[in-house]
Amino acid sequence: MSDNLTKKEIIQLLPHREPMLLIDELKNIKKLHSATAIVNVKKNSFFVQGHFPGQPVMPGVLIVEAFGQAAAALTAHGIDKKTYENKLVFLMSVEKARFRNPVIPDCKLELNIEAIRSHGRVWKYKGEAFVDTKKMADAQWSATIVDRK
Numbered sequence: 001m002s003d004n005l006t007k008k009e010i011i012q013l014l015p016h017r018e019p020m021l022l023i024d025e026l027k028n029i030k031k032l033h034s035a036t037a038i039v040n041v042k043k044n045s046f047f048v049q050g051h052f053p054g055q056p057v058m059p060g061v062l063i064v065e066a067f068g069q070a071a072a073a074l075t076a077h078g079i080d081k082k083t084y085e086n087k088l089v090f091l092m093s094v095e096k097a098r099f100r101n102p103v104i105p106d107c108k109l110e111l112n113i114e115a116i117r118s119h120g121r122v123w124k125y126k127g128e129a130f131v132d133t134k135k136m137a138d139a140q141w142s143a144t145i146v147d148r149k
Contacts, residue, residue, distance in 0.1 A: 003029040005077060013076040014069060015088060019046040022066040023073065023111075032078035032115060037070035039109040048105055058103035063129055063137045064094055070113045071125045071143060086148045092122070097139035107131045121145040 005013075005026040014021065025038040041058050042048075048056040072089035103109055113127040122144050129137040 005073065010073050013073050016069060022062060023069050026070060026073050029074065029077065034114040035070065035074045037066065037111040037113065039066050039111065041103055041105050041107050041109050043105045045105055056105050060099045060137065063103065064097055064139055067111055067113060067127045067139055068141060068143060070111050074113060074115065075123060087145050088148055089143050090146055092142040092144050095140045099137045101134060101136045103131065103136050
């Protein structure tokens with residue numbers, strides 16, 4: 001199992017599609033423990049025109065969504081394929097989310113995520129988001145693995 005996933009490999013793990021697939025790469029993967037997700041925040045990202053005209057900022061809720069996608073990819077990549085077959089990872093709760101600096105398009109947002117614990121189908125994670133070395137946001141969240149309908 002490689003310790004890096006391309007966008008093409010992420011698409012095989014997650015149900016998200018453009019424009020809602022936010023993560024472009026998952027690297028430095030430590031199986032079921034941690035990884036770094038890359039989000040290339042572009043000048044033509046879907047939210048730029050309306051959030052905010054003339055002064056675009058990546059919405060905080062999309063940073064949280066990117067955290068969740070990164071965690072789902074980490075989990076899906078780490079568990080047995082037959083176990084994950086016909087499953088989805090759903091966000092359950094978000095705790096202690098803090099947005100420290102605005103994420104301005106035309107940057108590389110790095111999300112350092114870590115699985116804190118798992119209990120059955122419920123997982124708890126934490127993460128920090130950076131542009132270069134500047135912390136942009138951090139959060140803790142929980143997710144669950146559910147059957148696809």
